[in-house]
Amino acid sequence: MAKLKHVLCIPFPAQGHVSPLLKLSHCIIANHGIKVTVVNTELNFIAFPDGVETDEERKDWVKLLESISRVMPGHLQELIEKVKQQSKGNKDEQISFVMVDLIAGWALEVAERMGIALKSDVIPISKDLPSYKSDDLTWSFPEDLTVQKVFFKWMLAIVHNSTHSTSYLCNSFHELEASACGITPGVLPVGPLLASTRLLHHRGSLWNEDSTCSNWLDQHPPQSVIYVAFGSTTIFSPEQFYELAHGLEQIGQPFLWVVRPDMTDAPVNKFHGTFLQRVKNHGKVVQWAPQEEVLAHPSVACFFTHCGWNSTLEGLSNGVPLLCRPYFADQRLNRSFICDVWRVGLGVDGDENGAITRHEVRTKILAVLGSDEIKTNCQRMKEKTRKSVSEGGSSLKNLESFIELIKA
Numbered sequence: 001m002a003k004l005k006h007v008l009c010i011p012f013p014a015q016g017h018v019s020p021l022l023k024l025s026h027c028i029i030a031n032h033g034i035k036v037t038v039v040n041t042e043l044n045f046i047a048f049p050d051g052v053e054t055d056e057e058r059k060d061w062v063k064l065l066e067s068i069s070r071v072m073p074g075h076l077q078e079l080i081e082k083v084k085q086q087s088k089g090n091k092d093e094q095i096s097f098v099m100v101d102l103i104a105g106w107a108l109e110v111a112e113r114m115g116i117a118l119k120s121d122v123i124p125i126s127k128d129l130p131s132y133k134s135d136d137l138t139w140s141f142p143e144d145l146t147v148q149k150v151f152f153k154w155m156l157a158i159v160h161n162s163t164h165s166t167s168y169l170c171n172s173f174h175e176l177e178a179s180a181c182g183i184t185p186g187v188l189p190v191g192p193l194l195a196s197t198r199l200l201h202h203r204g205s206l207w208n209e210d211s212t213c214s215n216w217l218d219q220h221p222p223q224s225v226i227y228v229a230f231g232s233t234t235i236f237s238p239e240q241f242y243e244l245a246h247g248l249e250q251i252g253q254p255f256l257w258v259v260r261p262d263m264t265d266a267p268v269n270k271f272h273g274t275f276l277q278r279v280k281n282h283g284k285v286v287q288w289a290p291q292e293e294v295l296a297h298p299s300v301a302c303f304f305t306h307c308g309w310n311s312t313l314e315g316l317s318n319g320v321p322l323l324c325r326p327y328f329a330d331q332r333l334n335r336s337f338i339c340d341v342w343r344v345g346l347g348v349d350g351d352e353n354g355a356i357t358r359h360e361v362r363t364k365i366l367a368v369l370g371s372d373e374i375k376t377n378c379q380r381m382k383e384k385t386r387k388s389v390s391e392g393g394s395s396l397k398n399l400e401s402f403i404e405l406i407k408a
């Protein structure tokens with residue numbers, strides 16, 4: 001019988017990184033004679049500590065990133081050592097590959113030192129990508145220059161660490177970013193990694209999804225609901241939060257809005273009391289939605305998003321027009337693709353100070369809903385996306401060849 005291969009998979013400990021890597025792991029283990037162990041921080045799974053003491057500190061990017069790179073490599077080395085010792089005499093248990101989220105690039109160097117072949121995923125950036133302003137750079141965080149410095153150091157380490165890799169998986173598909181894929185040797189686009197594509201039951205959500213969303217959506221006509229969600233880390237100042245709320249209220253059309261408890265410092269409970277009373281006939285606010293399910297629902301008309309890469313792919317694969325309000329990291333570049341290259345959405349750019357106004361929220365949502373060009377492009381994009389992960393599609397073929405590589 002063929003030897004079982006054991007792959008160690010290491011996502012960066014954040015919602016938008018854990019969930020695609022879990023989906024990828026699921027695709028790899030399905031009937032392929034491959035065992036995958038997913039390693040993450042204690043906060044998320046059976047795992048090792050990230051070195052941060054409290055949840056409050058964990059929201060501080062400077063503390064979190066510094067602590068992860070200081071504490072986690074040692075734990076990973078111990079884990080690999082432990083598995084090596086325990087699996088003596090049992091070849092099936094020995095780790096043959098490490099599959100690393102490149103933003104958790106610190107793990108690559110440890111894995112190479114321990115003599116293990118490497119896999120990783122990366123979103124490539126090249127001269128063929130749409131031009132972007134210096135604020136669009138992945139590490140840019142003009143709101144806080146100390147955070148920006150830490151991001152820059154982290155990204156630099158990613159570039160350095162990527163030289164330890166043998167191949168690069170990315171959560172994209174060839175037809176979506178053909179020019180970037182073409183000039184990046186060894187890149188294997190295997191996305192979009194969606195729970196629905198391969199009928200996975202694990203969406204990889206780190207929080208409880210509000211199960212009342214589907215019923216609520218069922219009660220609305222096709223293409224009538226504005227879905228509003230800004231991922232797992234976006235923060236709104238109280239003023240921006242109120243402008244958004246008033247903008248949504250003024251449209252008078254049904255909306256489903258995800259307001260995480262840590263999304264703003266505004267006194268949300270007090271605000272919700274009167275706001276929810278006013279919008280009770282057409283608005284619903286939840287703390288965390290089953291987003292993939294929501295976006296696949298026929299009553300959703302558009303998606304007001306922060307352009308996180310997972311949210312972007314989920315919107316594209318469901319043919320939902322997008323309204324973009326990026327926050328940081330790759331989100332600004334994703335917005336350029338959405339609005340300027342694929343033309344499947346519009347940006348909410350803010351006033352002269354970059355601040356959202358209720359007026360812009362209202363006018364841009366109405367513009368997206370009224371654009372036939374955007375609707376047509378969305379439908380085309382949906383078909384392309386689905387094709388890439390179907391039988392004979394580019395991403396499915398790449399995934400199959402990756403699995404062969406592990407098994408060889």
Ligand code: UDP
Nearest residue numbers: 016231232233258288289291308309310311
């Ligand atoms: N998500 C969800 N429910 C929500 C909001 C987001 O399940 O209410 C999921 C969403 O489907 C996506 C992920 O959380 O898969 C967010 O990842 P993304 O890359 O879009 O943004 P990030 O959180 O990394 O900023």
